[in-house]
Amino acid sequence: MEALKEELKNKIITTLNLEDIAVEDIADNDPLFGDGLGLDSIDALELIVILDKDYGIKLVDPKEGKSIFQSIETMASYISANRTK
Amino acid sequence: MSKKTYINGVGCISTQKTFDTVFLEEAVVNHNENVLAIVPPAYKEYISPAASRRMAKGVKNGIVASALAMKDANVENVDAIITGTGLGCIEDSEKFLKSILDNNEEFLTPTSFIQSTHNTVGAQIALLQQCKGYNFTYVNGAVSFESALLDAKMQIEENEANSILVGGVDENGDYTTSLFKLAGRIKKENDLPSNVLNANSTGVVYGEGASFFVLENEKKDSTYAEILDVEIKNSLEENEVEEALILFLKSNHLEITDLDAVVLGFDGNSDSDSYYRNLSENAFVKTPQLYYKHLSGAYDTASAFALWMASKILKTQEIPEIIKVNSVVKPTYNTILLYNQLNGKNHSFTLLSK
Incomplete structure (x- = not known):
């Protein structure tokens, strides 16, 4: 699980071009949107693509996204439980 | 009577250090490369990290050049933004097309697509300046900039606008320059060092850059020239x-x-x-x-x-x-x-x- 969290942090920094942010700057429970990392709706689309492309998870209900993408912790838990690759 | 058009502010990001300098006193001719890269300004002084993270260099250069021009003209807003570009945001266009091929037309992410259109530069400048006026981008090959300039001049002459930000911007994309090399549009490595004035080979040394100008209908202390x-x-x-x-x-x-x-x-x-x-x-x-x-x-x-x-x-x-x-x-x-x-x-x- 810890390795997955680290992997997700790296993927988010690289994919979303968060130039001034390092892995250590993202706490597992920091909110990804709003006050935390400050991601926006375009980033949400990028995260959906990461789930699909890298972990074989297709989000069919967009409402699920809000809870899945709450933090690195919630993302990692959801991926661990649902990944197909 | 039609109004006159004055250049009241200029801003230039180029393959020379054309910012924080007086006038080409630090210019150097590079005879040994066939594709020249811009000398980058400190983007963070002009664009927040949150905004710049999705921007390719052409967009960032356009934003900085336009900010320099507006500061030079001492204006905070303009009535219109008119841009000329030959290849537009070619870096993100390449990224998006490569992603289509690499992922077998699946998993397409939005960022590079959104940023790949030719009018991205003009749009981002308008967003940052909250300019809701006329915004147009001309894509007419080697007269893209002149098309923008002509439009701006006519709008000022006809009293459609009092102040206009007009500019030309292009960026190099790795894949596109590799195609230009294959097509002979860029000078071959064997033909270097280059000599622009006395050329004995075909092709050119390619470059990139962004130059913006504030045009207004009145002469000021900051005026450079009348068009x-x-x-x-x-x-x-x-x-x-x-x-x-x-x-x-x-x-x-x-x-x-x-x-x-x-x-x-x-x-x-x-x-x-x-x-x-x-x-x-x-x-x-x-x-x-x-x-x-x-x-x-x-x-x-x-x-x-x-x-x-x-x-x-x-x-x-x-x-x-x-x-x-x-x-x-x-x-x-x-x-x-x-x-x-x-x-x-x-x-x-x-x-x-x-």
Whole structure:
């Protein structure tokens, strides 16, 4: 699980071009949107693509996204439980 | 009566250090590379990290150049933004197309697609400045910038706008430049070092950059020049250029002898530099001649760099040695003509006065 969290942090920094942010700057429970990392709706689309492309998870209900993408912790838990690759 | 058009602010990001400098005092000619990269400014001083993370360099350069021009003109907003670009945001276009191929048309992410359109630069400048006025991008090859300039001039003349931000911007994309090398548009490595004025090989040294100008309908302390006229000719044979130029000058009640300098678009391509060479050795033999693509590199909107250069000359009354083609000098520089073309097509004449 810890390795997955680290992997997700790296993927988010690289994919979303968060130039001034390092892995250590993202706490597992920091909110990804709003006050935390400050991601926006375009980033949400990028995260959906990461789930699909890298972990074989297709989000069919967009409402699920809000809870899945709450933090690195919630993302990692959801991926661990649902990944197909 | 139609209004006059004045250049009241300039901003330039190029393959030379054209920001935080006076006028090309740090310019260096790079003879040994066939694709030149821009000297980047400190983007963070102009764009927040949150905004810049999705921007390719062309967008960032356009934003910084436009911010420099507006600061120079001492204006906080403009009525319109008009941009010229030959290839648009080619870096993100390449990224998006590569992603389609790499992922077998699946998993397409939105960012590079959103940023890949030609009007991204004008749109991002407008978003940052909250400019809700006329916003247009011209994509017309080597006359993209002149098309934007002509539109801006006509809008000011017709009282459609009092102030307009107009600019030319292009960026290099790795894949596109590799195709240009294959097609012979970029000079071969074997033909380096390059010599733009006395070219004995085909192809050009490619460049990139962004030059923006604040045009207004009133003369101010910050004024660089008045734009007297802009003309575009899509096709001219070599033996037709001089006559076209004379007619252009005549329509502005001028003759060649009235010009204090001419800026020629020599790009080091032996196939088409004869257009400039003919003028240089005949019609303009007694006129101070200047060139610039040895500094800026050649690209569709490099002529915006030439306008930046001519504006600086009219304001400072100084001509750096590094841009001189001949040794003819004038006591003052009040009227300058710019002539550019690409491979015998897309000719443009731009006339400035002090």
